Amino acid sequence: MKQAPLYLFGKHAAQAALANPMRRIKRVMVTKAAQGELGEALAPLKNISVVDGHKIESLLPPSSVHQGIAIETDPLEQPSLSDWLNRGENKPVLLLDQVTDPHNVGAILRSALAFDVGAVVVTDRNAPQESGVMAKSASGALETLPLIAVVNLVQAMETLKKAGYWTVGLDGEAKENLADIKLDMKTALVLGAEGQGLRRLTGEHCDFLAKLPMSNRMESLNVSNAAAIALYDLYRRR
Numbered sequence: 001m002k003q004a005p006l007y008l009f010g011k012h013a014a015q016a017a018l019a020n021p022m023r024r025i026k027r028v029m030v031t032k033a034a035q036g037e038l039g040e041a042l043a044p045l046k047n048i049s050v051v052d053g054h055k056i057e058s059l060l061p062p063s064s065v066h067q068g069i070a071i072e073t074d075p076l077e078q079p080s081l082s083d084w085l086n087r088g089e090n091k092p093v094l095l096l097d098q099v100t101d102p103h104n105v106g107a108i109l110r111s112a113l114a115f116d117v118g119a120v121v122v123t124d125r126n127a128p129q130e131s132g133v134m135a136k137s138a139s140g141a142l143e144t145l146p147l148i149a150v151v152n153l154v155q156a157m158e159t160l161k162k163a164g165y166w167t168v169g170l171d172g173e174a175k176e177n178l179a180d181i182k183l184d185m186k187t188a189l190v191l192g193a194e195g196q197g198l199r200r201l202t203g204e205h206c207d208f209l210a211k212l213p214m215s216n217r218m219e220s221l222n223v224s225n226a227a228a229i230a231l232y233d234l235y236r237r238r
Contacts, residue, residue: 006073007059008135009066015041016140017071023143024074029056034068060132075130081148081156084119085163091118092234093160093188095167097153097202099223101194102128106137107224108191113141115231121156124149126193153190154205160188161207169198169206170230172220178210178233185238189230194223 008017011034017023018041027047035042035050042048056070094112099105105120105128112120127149128134135142150156157167166183169190190206192198203209212221212229221229 005059006075006130007070007132008073009056009060009064009070009132010136011038011067011069012139013132013135013142014038014067014069014071016143017073017135018042018045020076020143022076026072026074028072029059029070031056031068038069064132065136070132076142076147078148079146081119081121081150081159084146084148085159089118090186091116092185092231093117093119093121093165094227094231095121095153095156095188095190096123096127096193096223097190097198098123098126098193099191100126100128102131102134103137104194104222104224106134106139106142108227109134109138109141109145109147111224111228111231113138113145115228115235117145117231119146119148121148121150121153123153124151154201157188157190157202157205166208167206168208168210169203170212170226171198171203171209172211174209174211176208176210177213178230179213181208181210183234183237185234187234189227189234191223191227191230 008014028045029049029051031053032050056066059070060066094117109120161167165186165188167188167190212226
């Protein structure tokens with residue numbers, strides 16, 4: 001089956017893609033107004049079409065806020081988890097246990113980059129593929145932060161453990177608060193899917209389960225909000 005074209009849209013996502021030498025850009029569609037604003041970033045490219053906004057809208061999901069630009073591109077080539085570990089960055093890693101909403105994955109990428117995470121790991125099934133929605137929600141982070149797909153999340157956790165990482169699953173029913181667990185930068189934080197949380201087997205393979213302290217007036221947080229708070233907690237320990 002022929003894969004649908006990948007379009008990135010929105011100024012932040014587009015500017016980050018244009019600045020990424022690893023991004024293979026096929027063509028750019030831009031309104032005259034956006035072309036004027038992006039001038040220098042577009043200068044090296046040849047395959048640019050100046051079109052009206054309706055043309056761009058016709059290529060994108062309904063209600064996409066494109067801000068006058070869409071880029072047709074190939075998905076980024078991403079490292080394997082082993083290849084990333086061999087770089088020796090020793091930064092925190094975020095693992096997403098079947099988080100399916102591309103808006104949430106994009107928002108998590110944005111927070112992960114803000115708090116100096118080294119990579120985000122997802123499952124290659126039951127997780128969104130790279131998309132314009134994800135890239136726009138990530139606000140440029142998709143171009144910088146490795147998004148590593150693995151066949152089996154538990155095996156990925158075991159690989160990280162062998163490399164010296166502690167694995168910590170966020171679970172609202174856990175007894176300990178995240179802030180009370182002594183952790184260093186070699187921490188792999190595991191977050192569960194929207195609604196169901198961590199799968200049983202995933203939780204059983206975590207070294208620790210921890211919760212974020214919160215008022216009983218709210219049952220839970222959106223996974224991207226929980227990720228941002230947990231990553232801030234890790235970042236402030238430096």
